[in-house]
Amino acid sequence: KPEKIIDLKYGSLVKAYRSDAAMEAFRSYGLGQFIHWGLYAIPGNEWEGHIYTGASEWIRSWGGPSKPEGWATIYDNLYKKFDPTDFDAKRWAKQAKKMGAKYVIFTTKHHDGFALWPTKFSDYNVSKTPYKKDIVKEIVDAYTAEGIDVFLYFSVMEWNNANYMGSKPKTDDERQKFGRFLEYTRNQIFELLNNYPQVRGLWFDGTWDESWVSSYDYTYNLEKEIRDKYPRLIMGSRFRNDEFGKRHFDSNEQLMGDYEQVWERKLPKHVGWLGGNDWESVMTITPGDWGYTKNWNNMYIKTSNDIIGLMMKSVSMNGNFVLNFGPDALGNMHPGEDKIARELGEWMEVNREAVYGVRNASEFPDTDYGYYTQKGNTLYLTVFNRPIDDLIRLVVSKDAKTVPATAKLLIDGRILDIRRADIGFDGDKDNYFDIKLPENLKTNRPFVVKINLDAVK
Ligand code: JFZ
Numbered sequence: 001k002p003e004k005i006i007d008l009k010y011g012s013l014v015k016a017y018r019s020d021a022a023m024e025a026f027r028s029y030g031l032g033q034f035i036h037w038g039l040y041a042i043p044g045n046e047w048e049g050h051i052y053t054g055a056s057e058w059i060r061s062w063g064g065p066s067k068p069e070g071w072a073t074i075y076d077n078l079y080k081k082f083d084p085t086d087f088d089a090k091r092w093a094k095q096a097k098k099m100g101a102k103y104v105i106f107t108t109k110h111h112d113g114f115a116l117w118p119t120k121f122s123d124y125n126v127s128k129t130p131y132k133k134d135i136v137k138e139i140v141d142a143y144t145a146e147g148i149d150v151f152l153y154f155s156v157m158e159w160n161n162a163n164y165m166g167s168k169p170k171t172d173d174e175r176q177k178f179g180r181f182l183e184y185t186r187n188q189i190f191e192l193l194n195n196y197p198q199v200r201g202l203w204f205d206g207t208w209d210e211s212w213v214s215s216y217d218y219t220y221n222l223e224k225e226i227r228d229k230y231p232r233l234i235m236g237s238r239f240r241n242d243e244f245g246k247r248h249f250d251s252n253e254q255l256m257g258d259y260e261q262v263w264e265r266k267l268p269k270h271v272g273w274l275g276g277n278d279w280e281s282v283m284t285i286t287p288g289d290w291g292y293t294k295n296w297n298n299m300y301i302k303t304s305n306d307i308i309g310l311m312m313k314s315v316s317m318n319g320n321f322v323l324n325f326g327p328d329a330l331g332n333m334h335p336g337e338d339k340i341a342r343e344l345g346e347w348m349e350v351n352r353e354a355v356y357g358v359r360n361a362s363e364f365p366d367t368d369y370g371y372y373t374q375k376g377n378t379l380y381l382t383v384f385n386r387p388i389d390d391l392i393r394l395v396v397s398k399d400a401k402t403v404p405a406t407a408k409l410l411i412d413g414r415i416l417d418i419r420r421a422d423i424g425f426d427g428d429k430d431n432y433f434d435i436k437l438p439e440n441l442k443t444n445r446p447f448v449v450k451i452n453l454d455a456v457k
Contacts, residue, residue: 005252010220010242012254013227022200022232023258027278028357029102030315032322034282036290038110039078042329044294057291060112060159076160079114082129087331089142096148099341100348103149105203105322106139108192113158121187140196149200152192156185157206166209178211182218193230201234216243236261271317271360280320283310285340292326296336304343308446312382316371318360351410351448354380363400370446379451390437393421395430402453404433410448414438
């Protein structure tokens, strides 16, 4: 809470904690898929023996001695080669569905400015490539058909647009140019919303430059217009800022979006950090690449268990977890991504009820065994750290309104014995409940103990 509330003309436009069906659906997604696809898929982080070491989707901004001669021009002409003949949106959507994703965030246009839909407002778009077809439409239709909600990623910042500049426009000429850029941005946003009415949300990015930050009057009115026309649309906190340049939270600490959109390759340490706000974390499989990266050697690749851990940690704190895929130039996922999608899907097949529609188990203290999630009177414990004696000891406050009654393993449906452990001492504020795991439980994955809670009489 701020010390004192100041007069803000361009503060948050969002009512705290929307309770409409679209937002309730967002709260129950649990798992999402991010897809970064664009011209950067063609180099895949390398060009004629030169290796780029930044994030693969940033390759156009390649600098330093390893950069190929005339790189920006080479990059800006890659669209002439964009022909993903293996692309089949239905295949991706089926894979996402099997993996357990409930929503997808798709890059309609990244920082390079190349649009994957046939926008009327720029020639730098997919209709000018050998592929020609509207990729955004194929994605929206295929994912919607699988029951997966679609969110569109949209970068405001553009690296090769003559009207774009990073710094605040100063001369009349610059103001005019940037004014045209703002109009263009507005046109593209409404073009997307109009073309693809199934879209549930917009995921804005590239909104940190001074040019955009200083255009708070324009962006305030634009957000207002979007929200007036599409009241159910979900927009995170990364769209605009107030007149003091405050992003995500305005100068009165009000969230400037329907959810916290700051958790990029990071997670809050504790649910208390969220102050009750909705949020999602977006995560790469390689350390920091969002676009296709051909060579996965010599860097840490998150394992399926790493990913399950990050997902369970997110949902245990009321957040969604969104896993990124960077398909190649032909339209195929990286083999490493296919493997993770398969393994995560197998896990979700068995354990999904611990992920969807769950909330933070606020009555139960954090546990070193793994993560708790809760749905009504059902408590899920996803075990990552299996105790040496196979005896899971639940700590339950003596003030708790519910206590564990019965338990079973999701992996095979086996009922597990629960016993009170009388290890308490005088003045102890906790009760202890022991759950005995079967000795022959063999798995190389985290596993879920489903616990039914009884109300304390
Ligand atoms: C942005 C992009 O630059 C990147 O290429 C990718 O698309 C990613 C999802 O988003 O990168 C960011 C944006 C915001 C933060 C960090 C990286 N942030 O708020 O910390």
